[in-house]
Amino acid sequence: METGDTPEPDLIRLAQQGDATAFEALYQLHNRRVYSLCLRMVGNTAEAEDLTQEAFLQLFRKIATFRGESAFSTWLHRLAVNVVLMKLRKKSGKETSLEQVTDPDEESGTPRRDFGTLDIRLSGSLDRVNLQRAVEQLPPGYKAVFVLHDVQGFEHNEIAEIMGCSIGNSKSQLHKARMRLRDLLHETIREKAREERRAAGSPSSED
Amino acid sequence: MSTMDCSQFAQQLDDWLSGERSPAARVHARECRECRSLAEDFLAISKTAREWAIEEPDPSPRLWTALRAQLQEEGLIRDASRQPSPVRARVQPQIEAAKPAGWRSGWFPGLLRPALAGAYVAALIAVSILFVGPSGKQIDDYQWLERTQVSVRPLTAELDSAERAVLSNVASADPELSNSLHQNMAVVDRDISECEQSVREHPENELARDFLYQAYEQKADLLAEISDRGMDNQ
Numbered sequence: 001m002e003t004g005d006t007p008e009p010d011l012i013r014l015a016q017q018g019d020a021t022a023f024e025a026l027y028q029l030h031n032r033r034v035y036s037l038c039l040r041m042v043g044n045t046a047e048a049e050d051l052t053q054e055a056f057l058q059l060f061r062k063i064a065t066f067r068g069e070s071a072f073s074t075w076l077h078r079l080a081v082n083v084v085l086m087k088l089r090k091k092s093g094k095e096t097s098l099e100q101v102t103d104p105d106e107e108s109g110t111p112r113r114d115f116g117t118l119d120i121r122l123s124g125s126l127d128r129v130n131l132q133r134a135v136e137q138l139p140p141g142y143k144a145v146f147v148l149h150d151v152q153g154f155e156h157n158e159i160a161e162i163m164g165c166s167i168g169n170s171k172s173q174l175h176k177a178r179m180r181l182r183d184l185l186h187e188t189i190r191e192k193a194r195e196e197r198r199a200a201g202s203p204s205s206e207d
Numbered sequence: 208m209s210t211m212d213c214s215q216f217a218q219q220l221d222d223w224l225s226g227e228r229s230p231a232a233r234v235h236a237r238e239c240r241e242c243r244s245l246a247e248d249f250l251a252i253s254k255t256a257r258e259w260a261i262e263e264p265d266p267s268p269r270l271w272t273a274l275r276a277q278l279q280e281e282g283l284i285r286d287a288s289r290q291p292s293p294v295r296a297r298v299q300p301q302i303e304a305a306k307p308a309g310w311r312s313g314w315f316p317g318l319l320r321p322a323l324a325g326a327y328v329a330a331l332i333a334v335s336i337l338f339v340g341p342s343g344k345q346i347d348d349y350q351w352l353e354r355t356q357v358s359v360r361p362l363t364a365e366l367d368s369a370e371r372a373v374l375s376n377v378a379s380a381d382p383e384l385s386n387s388l389h390q391n392m393a394v395v396d397r398d399i400s401e402c403e404q405s406v407r408e409h410p411e412n413e414l415a416r417d418f419l420y421q422a423y424e425q426k427a428d429l430l431a432e433i434s435d436r437g438m439d440n441q
Contacts, residue, residue, distance in 0.1 A: 020275070020284040027271055035266040040259075049266050053274050060274075060283055121244070122251035131255045150256035171221060182248050 008072060016064050027056060030073065033152070034080045040147045041084045043136050051087060055080035070161055077154075078162045081144050088140040122185055134184040142177035149174050211235040216242045224253055272418065352410035355419070362423055369430045388429075395426045 006025065014022035034055055039048035058079045066075065135143060141163075148154045148162060149170075159170040211219075211231045216239070219232050223246055228236075236243045278284045370392070378385045402419040409415050 018284050020278075023278065023284050024271065024275070027274065031266055031270070032263050035270075036263045039264065045264075049270050052266055053270055053277075056274055057277060060278055061281070122248040124251075126251045126255050128255055128259050131252065131259065146256075150253055151260045153260060175217070175220065178249050178252055181252055182245070185248075185252070 009068070012063065012066060012068075012072060015060070016066070023060060026072075030076055031056070033073075034076060037077065037080055037147060037152060038084055040132075040135070040151055041140075041143060042087070043132070047087075051080070051083050055083045058083065071158075074158055074161050077148070078164070081148070081162055085140050085144060088143075092140070122182070122189075125189055126185060130185060130188055131181070134181050134188065137184055138177055138180055142173060142180060145170060145173040146177040146181070150178075213239060213242055217245075220246060220249060224249055269418070349410075352407065355406055355410060355416055359419070359423065366423065366426055366430070369427070373430050391429055392426075395422070395429055398422045399426060 008026075008029070011022045011025050011029075015026055031052065035048055035052045038051040038055070039045060042048055042051065055076070059076055062079075066072070070078075135146065138146065144163065145159060148159050149156070154162065156167045156170045156174075159165075160167045163170065165173075211234070213235075216223075216232055216235045219229065222228070223232060223236075236246060275284070374385070374388070377388055399419070399422040402415070402422045405412070405415040406419050
């Protein structure tokens with residue numbers, strides 16, 4: 001076997017026997033991606049590191065039970081998402097179901113007809129910082145699906161496995177997440193325009 | 208006249224975003240200002256999300272140290288430093304390749320490295336013997352501290368001597384390198400001193416001791432690298 005290219009199944013088998021080097025190799029293979037997911041979900045490096053550590057701890061505690069029914073990476077991400085969602089729900093002080101929808105317009109999946117929406121274009125005015133801020137305001141379930149799909153690049157069938165939901169559910173959660181982001185980003189742009197008008201000293205038509 | 212209504216268009220938005228656009232969806236987007244605006248906004252969001260994905264930061268290298276300590280404490284893994292694993296040599300290159308840039312590249316290759324590596328390994332062996340000791344023996348905080356200090360003494364002596372040698376060689380040969388060495392050495396020494404303080408406060412804490420050894424290793428690496436660069440410049 002090539003020394004620098006031990007296949008992942010071999011590493012998993014060795015880790016199941018308690019081999020420290022195999023644990024470390026598995027950690028090194030996946031830590032960046034898991035840490036990125038945690039960081040994008042919580043937006044704080046110290047917290048993201050704690051969550052990454054907790055996800056890997058859970059992984060290694062359960063590794064003896066891994067039988068390869070799903071991809072190892074999917075299994076690890078499932079643990080990581082659960083760890084992050086638990087943390088976010090504890091923070092918000094309430095249990096939030098992935099199915100929870102608070103906005104009837106989002107339920108229908110059709111575009112809103114808010115006043116002024118059509119005059120605002122995200123294209124050309126949206127940057128990563130604004131998007132990051134808006135993502136921080138999403139409910140945990142929406143945030144997880146959006147980050148997994150649009151940022152981390154998972155497919156809906158993988159997200160369904162990670163989140164323990166159907167593919168259709170993953171698609172509908174993503175749509176609702178994008179709708180919510182759109183609203184938040186439009187509001188950011190409106191607020192910026194109001195501030196600019198105030199700074200210029202002209203009265204605002206929306207105030 | 209559009210053959211698709213807004214809710215049907217919304218259901219096909221995912222396909223629209225990935226470039227699969229049916230003729231009916233195209234007609235609807237042309238005729239419906241709201242849906243066209245929605246599709247454009249979703250495209251902008253997806254595009255910016257992909258830009259965000261390019262940044263994949265590394266977690267702190269200390270995360271693995273903390274994780275390993277926890278796994279050892281729970282008895283989930285064998286301690287590689289005390290019981291060398293037969294697979295270590297087999298998978299080590301893979302681990303090193305996966306480690307982020309800036310992580311230690313190896314144990315002290317180069318001119319000074321044999322001596323420093325010898326002292327480092329001696330310290331680790333001393334730690335193994337002193338800490339593992341006769342089985343079942345209780346060790347109090349004072350003993351932990353004393354044993355840690357005894358175990359690192361040869362290493363710190365070797366580091367001091369290497370530092371003096373490198374500083375004197377570099378100062379005369381390359382003032383710019385000397386300046387960089389002083390700045391980096393100050394950072395490393397501050398790290399060592401913080402780790403030493405942690406060990407003094409919590410001598411029984413394995414993680415604190417681990418950090419201290421890492422800090423020494425960092426200093427040895429720095430000295431070796433500066434020495435290598437000095438040799439290259441000659």
